Amino acid sequence: MPDDTHIEIDQDVCIGAGQCALTAPGVFTQDDDGFSTLLPGREDGGGDPLVREAARACPVAAITVSETVG
Numbered sequence: 001m002p003d004d005t006h007i008e009i010d011q012d013v014c015i016g017a018g019q020c021a022l023t024a025p026g027v028f029t030q031d032d033d034g035f036s037t038l039l040p041g042r043e044d045g046g047g048d049p050l051v052r053e054a055a056r057a058c059p060v061a062a063i064t065v066s067e068t069v070g
């Protein structure tokens with residue numbers, strides 16, 4: 001796993017489909033309006049390999065996973 005993973009959710013793009021929260025429930029959740037948000041302390045994904053799956057599963061590509069290896 002890379003040292004530093006950073007997850008961003010573009011809530012302007014998110015349509016609240018909930019796929020991310022279904023795919024990686026340890027990292028993503030949905031806010032009161034149904035939009036995707038990260039669980040507290042999981043901004044770096046917590047090393048969960050499902051993060052990449054969740055990014056792929058998002059139908060509108062609202063999730064960006066960036067990694068810094070170093």
Ligand code: SF4
Pocket residue numbers: 009013014015016017018019020021034035036057058059060061062063
């Ligand atoms: S899968 Fe994509 S569109 Fe659906 S809630 Fe997650 S970020 Fe939003």
